[in-house]
Amino acid sequence: MSVVIVGSVAFDSIETPDRQVEKALGGSAVYASLAASYQSPVRLVGVVGEDFTQEYIDILDRKNIDIGGLEIVNGDKTFFWKGRYGTDPNERETLVTDLNVFENFKPVLPEGWERSKWVFLANIDPELQMDLLDQCENDPFVGCDTMNFWIEGKPKVLAGVLERVNLLFINDSEVRQLSGETDLISAAREILKMGPEIVIVKKGEHGAFLLTKDSLFITPAYPLDNLLDPTGAGDSFAGGFFGSLAAAGDVKMKNLRRAMIYGTVLASFTCESFSVENIRNLTLDIIKERFNRMVDLVRVDKEKI
Amino acid sequence: MSVVIVGSVAFDSIETPDRQVEKALGGSAVYASLAASYQSPVRLVGVVGEDFTQEYIDILDRKNIDIGGLEIVNGDKTFFWKGRYGTDPNERETLVTDLNVFENFKPVLPEGWERSKWVFLANIDPELQMDLLDQCENDPFVGCDTMNFWIEGKPKVLAGVLERVNLLFINDSEVRQLSGETDLISAAREILKMGPEIVIVKKGEHGAFLLTKDSLFITPAYPLDNLLDPTGAGDSFAGGFFGSLAAAGDVKMKNLRRAMIYGTVLASFTCESFSVENIRNLTLDIIKERFNRMVDLVRVDKEKI
Numbered sequence: 001m002s003v004v005i006v007g008s009v010a011f012d013s014i015e016t017p018d019r020q021v022e023k024a025l026g027g028s029a030v031y032a033s034l035a036a037s038y039q040s041p042v043r044l045v046g047v048v049g050e051d052f053t054q055e056y057i058d059i060l061d062r063k064n065i066d067i068g069g070l071e072i073v074n075g076d077k078t079f080f081w082k083g084r085y086g087t088d089p090n091e092r093e094t095l096v097t098d099l100n101v102f103e104n105f106k107p108v109l110p111e112g113w114e115r116s117k118w119v120f121l122a123n124i125d126p127e128l129q130m131d132l133l134d135q136c137e138n139d140p141f142v143g144c145d146t147m148n149f150w151i152e153g154k155p156k157v158l159a160g161v162l163e164r165v166n167l168l169f170i171n172d173s174e175v176r177q178l179s180g181e182t183d184l185i186s187a188a189r190e191i192l193k194m195g196p197e198i199v200i201v202k203k204g205e206h207g208a209f210l211l212t213k214d215s216l217f218i219t220p221a222y223p224l225d226n227l228l229d230p231t232g233a234g235d236s237f238a239g240g241f242f243g244s245l246a247a248a249g250d251v252k253m254k255n256l257r258r259a260m261i262y263g264t265v266l267a268s269f270t271c272e273s274f275s276v277e278n279i280r281n282l283t284l285d286i287i288k289e290r291f292n293r294m295v296d297l298v299r300v301d302k303e304k305i
Numbered sequence: 306m307s308v309v310i311v312g313s314v315a316f317d318s319i320e321t322p323d324r325q326v327e328k329a330l331g332g333s334a335v336y337a338s339l340a341a342s343y344q345s346p347v348r349l350v351g352v353v354g355e356d357f358t359q360e361y362i363d364i365l366d367r368k369n370i371d372i373g374g375l376e377i378v379n380g381d382k383t384f385f386w387k388g389r390y391g392t393d394p395n396e397r398e399t400l401v402t403d404l405n406v407f408e409n410f411k412p413v414l415p416e417g418w419e420r421s422k423w424v425f426l427a428n429i430d431p432e433l434q435m436d437l438l439d440q441c442e443n444d445p446f447v448g449c450d451t452m453n454f455w456i457e458g459k460p461k462v463l464a465g466v467l468e469r470v471n472l473l474f475i476n477d478s479e480v481r482q483l484s485g486e487t488d489l490i491s492a493a494r495e496i497l498k499m500g501p502e503i504v505i506v507k508k509g510e511h512g513a514f515l516l517t518k519d520s521l522f523i524t525p526a527y528p529l530d531n532l533l534d535p536t537g538a539g540d541s542f543a544g545g546f547f548g549s550l551a552a553a554g555d556v557k558m559k560n561l562r563r564a565m566i567y568g569t570v571l572a573s574f575t576c577e578s579f580s581v582e583n584i585r586n587l588t589l590d591i592i593k594e595r596f597n598r599m600v601d602l603v604r605v606d607k608e609k610i
Contacts, residue, residue: 088487182393184510185528205489206511207525218525218602220512223490257605288608297523298603300562303593 002041002066003246004140005033005239006107006132007122009046009070013082013096014229014274016089024275025056027079028122028145031232034279035239035266036120037063038287040246043113045069045132047105049077059280068110076101089227089271090204109135116140118246121165122235123147126157133164141251143167143198145238151178163195166251169238171202185211198256200241200263202234210260217257222268222294229274233267236279240266240287265290307346307371308551309445310338310544311412311437312427314351314375318387318401319534319579321394329580330361331386333427333450336537339584340544340571341425342368343592345551348418350374350437352410354382364585373415381406394532394576395509414440421445423551426470427540428452431462438469446556448472448503450543456483468500471556474543476507490516503561505546505568507539515565522562527573527599534579538572541584545571545592570595 012026033042042065052072060067082096107128109116114137121129121144129144136142142165150158151174162168168191172184179190188199188211202208207220241263248255265287269278317331338347347370357377365372387401412433414421419442426434426449434449441447447470455463456479467473473496477489484495493504493516507513512525546568553560570592574583 183532185530203511206508209525209528216528216602218528219605220514220523220525223514223521223523225490227488258608261605285610288610292607292610295605295607297521300524300566300600302597302600303563305590305593305597 001117001246001249002043003036003118003120003242004043004045004069004109004113004116005029005036005120005122005242006045006069006128007032007124007235008079008102009044009048009052010079010081012231012275013080014231015084016229017085017087019228019274021274023080025059026081026232026275028124028232028235030060030276031235031270031279032120032122032239032242033060033065034063034276035236035270036243036246037065038282038284039243039262040064040118042066042243043069043110043116045107045109045113047071047073047101047107048079049101050074052078059276063280069108069113071105071108073101083231085229089230092230107132114138118242119143120238120242121145121161122238126150126154126161129161130157133161141166141245143169143238143242145169145234146174148174148177159194162191165196167198167200168196169200169202169234169241171204171234175199175201185209185216198251200260202237204230204233208237208260208264210256212253215253217253217260219260219264219294220298222264222290223297224268224271227271230271232270232276232279236270237263237267240264261291261294262287265294306422306551306554307348308341308423308425308547309348309350309374309414309418309421310334310341310425310427310547311350311374311434312337312429312540313384313407314349314353314357315384315386317536317580318385319536320389321534322390322392324533324579326579328385330364331537331580332384333429333537333540335365335581336540336575336584337425337427337544337547338365338370339368339581340541340575341548341551342370343545343587343589344548344567345369345423347371347548348374348415348421350412350414350418352376352378352406352412353384354406355379357383364581368585374413374418376410376413378406388536390534394535397535412437419443423547424448425543425547426450426466427543431455431459431466434466435462438466446471446550448474448543448547450474450539451479453479453482464499467496470501472503472505473501474505474507474539474546476509476539480504480506490514490521503556505565507542509535509538513542513565513569515561517558520558522558522565524565524569524599525603527569527595528602529573529576532576535576537575537581537584541575542568542572545569566596566599567592569599
């Protein structure tokens with residue numbers, strides 16, 4: 001089944017100690033859509049300026065991604081982000097954020113998309129997430145992402161969004177900030193009281209866990225020899241997760257577990273190249289091979305008692 | 306098969322934000338021996354002063370632990386350690402370290418123990434680890450632990466020990482220090498060049514991984530609701546690992562994986578109480594139940610390709 005993905009479509013300039021790229025294709029909706037598209041058709045909602053290139057549109061268009069919800073604003077420029085990573089790739093410094101078209105963006109679901117069953121609200125202003133939720137008509141399964149900027153800046157709107165979504169993706173430092181708890185599982189448990197029935201805490205190189213009222217699933221990260229650029233890893237995780245879950249068609253624990261591994265795998269591919277170079281060029285078989293290596297990495301048989 | 310365990314036997318005074326204990330039973334050999342004893346007979350080598358109590362000897366004696374290698378030095382005092390944990394239990398401050406009997410300790414294998422097949426050298430001066438290695442006659446499987454203090458203070462002796470052991474247990478910050486590599490798997494790979502054919506990197510709340518030349522196994526930590534006192538967690542991990550491995554009788558990957566989970570489980574029990582309160586009162590069935598919960602936490606089926 002289709003997944004609606006709402007988020008940013010951007011030009012990213014990225015510096016690492018070894019390399020840099022200028023105005024590469026980026027943005028939360030782009031990474032999430034590419035990651036999801038290997039398993040489910042995607043309906044992308046976002047906005048770009050008139051400077052957005054046909055080359056980048058083609059990258060999305062060649063995949064199973066419907067860009068009918070991608071607004072192109074004449075006379076304005078595409079969202080631009082510039083960041084720098086240190087020798088420790090977990091340390092990121094934002095150098096430039098030009099909102100441009102994003103400043104006045106109001107996401108609109110194209111006709112026929114209001115009844116989509118699967119919706120992922122990537123990390124954008126919670127007011128826009130709320131706008132989008134108001135347009136959904138068919139009680140979809142909704143996941144959302146957020147970040148420290150909104151937790152500090154718009155806590156009330158964010159709380160309203162959390163009351164209405166089924167799943168929250170959040171990283172370790174953000175879940176501590178949002179919950180006030182230091183221990184990550186206690187922190188995630190606090191989030192369950194805020195609305196979502198599923199919380200996924202992403203811990204970067206330390207993997208991720210999924211918590212519900214009565215279940216816990218833990219996965220390590222896929223071990224990488226060549227972590228080049230973690231930009232978009234979290235968005236790819238969410239996209240890979242949603243693509244798998246929508247393809248499975250329900251949120252039984254078994255499917256949530258599989259989706260966690262697909263998320264982990266898609267995030268790992270993203271980290272191995274700059275921008276979307278890797279994640280745009282995969283096949284489902286390559287993805288599944290890494291999925292199966294993930295299963296092997298942790299596999300132990302039960303003991304007889 | 307029996308496991309020889311060499312390390313410290315100590316009085317520990319521990320402060321946490323909520324509680325404190327005075328002169329509780331502690332020491333690397335104590336935690337490791339108790340943890341191992343649920344699956345294999347243990348032969349403990351260590352030293353205490355005349356102030357060591359019968360009560361503490363009884364705790365070891367009641368288990369499957371032969372204390373024939375525990376030297377009691379009249380006229381001297383037992384090794385004493387005092388530490389304090391902050392609200393973040395990963396932050397530990399050492400307040401007092403009185404070596405006492407440990408200052409002049411020379412570990413001696415009692416007659417008949419030289420041909421033991423399984424040897425664990427807990428975290429002590431690498432010169433003592435070397436002494437002990439010189440007494441082994443039967444080409445045993447040897448694991449050792451170490452710490453930042455020896456990596457800085459006795460790098461050459463430590464290098465000599467590493468050339469002669471099969472397995473190194475080491476934590477995340479120490480493996481970075483010893484290897485000069487930031488990435489943990491790259492760091493562990495460097496250690497494999499120093500001698501051991503197996504490296505186990507312990508990452509506290511983030512779990513642990515085991516690396517050999519051609520295998521990698523990853524496990525998360527057991528999620529704890531009530532982490533009280535992490536003192537001895539690493540030693541319990543190593544003990545649980547060795548107890549399981551010696552019981553299995555060989556170092557096939559399947560048995561190394563099982564041993565990793567037993568190590569993880571025993572470490573988790575240690576963290577749930579002060580001193581050895583929890584780890585001295587377990588049963589193998591209780592341990593196996595938690596083992597099976599660990600298996601459930603990460604279980605995913607492979608995908609068909």
